[in-house]
Amino acid sequence: xxxxxxxxxxxxxxxxxxxxxxxxxxxxxxxxxxxxxxxxxxxxxxxxxxxxxxxxxxxxxxxxxxxxxxxxxxxxxxxxxxxxxxxxxxxxxxxxxxxxxxxxxxxxxxxxxxxxxxxxxxxxxxxxxxxxxxxxxxxxxxxxxxxxxxxxxxx
Numbered sequence: 382x383x384x385x386x387x388x389x390x391x392x393x394x395x396x397x398x399x400x401x402x403x404x405x406x407x408x409x410x411x412x413x414x415x416x417x418x419x420x421x422x423x424x425x426x427x428x429x430x431x432x433x434x435x436x437x438x439x440x441x442x443x444x445x446x447x448x449x450x451x452x453x454x455x456x457x458x459x460x461x462x463x464x465x466x467x468x469x470x471x472x473x474x475x476x477x478x479x480x481x482x483x484x485x486x487x488x489x490x491x492x493x494x495x496x497x498x499x500x501x502x503x504x505x506x507x508x509x510x511x512x513x514x515x516x517x518x519x520x521x522x523x524x525x526x527x528x529x530x531x532x533x534x535x536x
Contacts, residue, residue, distance in 0.1 A: 389458075399443040400451055403475060407455035410471040411463050418467075427485070430473050435480035445483065448475050449502070449510040465511075469500040472510055476502070483509070488519025 396404065417426050452472045456463045469485055476483040483502040490497050499519050501511040508515050 397443070400447060403443055403448050403451040404455055406475060407452040407471055408459065410474055411452070411456055411459060411467055412461060414467045414470040414474075415461065415463060426470065430470065430477060430485075433474060433477035435478060443479070445476060445479075445481050445504055445509050448472065448479070448481075453510065464500075466500040469502050469510060472502045476504075486521045488516070488521040490519050 393401070414426070449472055452468055452475065456468050466487075473483045473485050481504065483504055485500065486503055486508075487498060487500050489499075497519075499511075499515070501508050501515055503509065507513070
């Protein structure tokens with residue numbers, strides 16, 4: 382246990398100030414997303430995320446992939462279990478606050494174990510919180526769930 386804490390502390394010291402802030406934000410957002418899905422519908426939550434305005438006070442630039450890594454790290458270190466949807470919603474929120482348009486993707490597949498769904502975030506068609514082959518493993522809905530904000534698409 383002491384070795385694990387030492388490694389975590391050493392890793393924390395290597396993070397930039399911006400990465401530390403994102404990690405802390407993700408640590409708060411993950412349970413927020415998890416509990417919000419109990420109280421409001423997915424459509425309502427995605428509508429709220431789609432209306433987030435960039436924060437002019439964001440200090441320190443941080444790449445979208447680093448934001449995704451901080452969300453993954455916060456989820457891994459939490460005593461709670463977070464689904465891919467919780468992690469992806471938190472990531473979309475953090476990206477939106479930084480003025481980055483992340484697309485929430487939801488895909489499905491059927492295999493010998495039955496029906497499986499998965500959520501991830503893409504920027505310009507590239508998954509940032511999953512492997513590039515995620516679209517080969519799951520058939521993604523073409524709708525961008527983060528930007529749709531619960532509105533029906535036409536066409």
